[in-house]
Amino acid sequence: MTTEQFTFTVTKTDGAARTGEIRMPRGVIRTPAFMPVGTAATVKAMYPDQVKALGADVVLGNTYHLMLRPGAERVARLGGLHQFMNWPYPILTDSGGFQVMSLSALRKIDETGVTFQSHIDGSTHVLTPERSIEIQGLLGSDIQMQLDECVKLPCTDEVAEKAMRLSLRWAERCRVAFGEQPGKAMFGIVQGGAVERLRIESARELAALDLKGYAIGGLAVGEPQEVMLRMIETVEPHMPAEKPRYLMGVGTPDDIVEAVRRGVDMFDCVMPTRAGRHGQVFTRHGRMNLRNARFAEDTSPLDPESKCTASNTYSRAYLHHLVRSNEILGMMLLTWNNLAYYQELMAGLRKAIAEGRLESYIGEVKEGWAKGER
Numbered sequence: 001m002t003t004e005q006f007t008f009t010v011t012k013t014d015g016a017a018r019t020g021e022i023r024m025p026r027g028v029i030r031t032p033a034f035m036p037v038g039t040a041a042t043v044k045a046m047y048p049d050q051v052k053a054l055g056a057d058v059v060l061g062n063t064y065h066l067m068l069r070p071g072a073e074r075v076a077r078l079g080g081l082h083q084f085m086n087w088p089y090p091i092l093t094d095s096g097g098f099q100v101m102s103l104s105a106l107r108k109i110d111e112t113g114v115t116f117q118s119h120i121d122g123s124t125h126v127l128t129p130e131r132s133i134e135i136q137g138l139l140g141s142d143i144q145m146q147l148d149e150c151v152k153l154p155c156t157d158e159v160a161e162k163a164m165r166l167s168l169r170w171a172e173r174c175r176v177a178f179g180e181q182p183g184k185a186m187f188g189i190v191q192g193g194a195v196e197r198l199r200i201e202s203a204r205e206l207a208a209l210d211l212k213g214y215a216i217g218g219l220a221v222g223e224p225q226e227v228m229l230r231m232i233e234t235v236e237p238h239m240p241a242e243k244p245r246y247l248m249g250v251g252t253p254d255d256i257v258e259a260v261r262r263g264v265d266m267f268d269c270v271m272p273t274r275a276g277r278h279g280q281v282f283t284r285h286g287r288m289n290l291r292n293a294r295f296a297e298d299t300s301p302l303d304p305e306s307k308c309t310a311s312n313t314y315s316r317a318y319l320h321h322l323v324r325s326n327e328i329l330g331m332m333l334l335t336w337n338n339l340a341y342y343q344e345l346m347a348g349l350r351k352a353i354a355e356g357r358l359e360s361y362i363g364e365v366k367e368g369w370a371k372g373e374r
């Protein structure tokens, strides 16, 4: 095992946008990358080899869910997450912090960590920076995220500042707890709400810790898109250009395109999978909700130009029927279509950047979405 087991190489740039490769023992992540969300050790309604076949190089696992059920120690006893869910490729796990704030009955947050009650059975749990890294290690995670405090927006500057500074102290504790794990990485998370000076301070303090990669957290939490984009523009110059940038929880195809333009390399979002389960589809011609009665006798496929069977074979009428009937196959086919489109978009972005024609590609995709949504 050489120490150089986790590398990131920027291969091409086009303005602030870049293509790159993260190389690690379990595989290569081509960036810009979209990570399908595999919350409870499954990308819902998908087979792992189907997810891989669409071009996903890495999936996300949620620490909060897995620590509660089946439990981190149990996953470790069963050989780790890769073996457990039959996904031998890279896995990024979040720290649990965001979901404690958004899902659990949060009991307390202090210097030590967060104390919360499980949304499943009400049992009390404590998540400290050290325990979060320990859990992610037990899961066998390849890219582990620091524990941080993610504030909801809008919030006062004071609230944002307090959470950002706590997150910086927790980043240091996570770095110590993570230690040296060749072939694995721990990413810091830039916080600071919608306050530019706080975002810059967070980015610069984290850069000094010389971590393997950096996330931009605390966005897509209710703020308008232009605020999110302004925060990305604010922090980007203060984030090491030679390290991956990961925008957490983002987003729609338009969010992703605008963030790639501004130098973001990695994304995760429940949008394509969750929306698919609720009848909403993403295509090159924009979004459609298959519950809508206008599709009841529409014999055309979702997208004949797509290579994905779910998109080019089944009629909208049939998909409408499945969705209205709440049939499992409806969730499967629409999830499949959505992830296929997201991965096709990422591949198109990577190709356009590599060929120095990102701006014209963005113009093309936006025109396609606009046409379809008329």
Ligand SMILES: CNc1nc2cc(C(=O)NN)ccc2[nH]1
Binding pocket: 097, 098, 148, 150, 189, 216, 217, 218, 219, 220, 221, 248, 249, 250
């Ligand atoms: C859907 N929006 C959204 N924002 C997120 C922010 C974080 C974060 O800051 N974690 N530390 C995680 C997941 C998110 N999902």
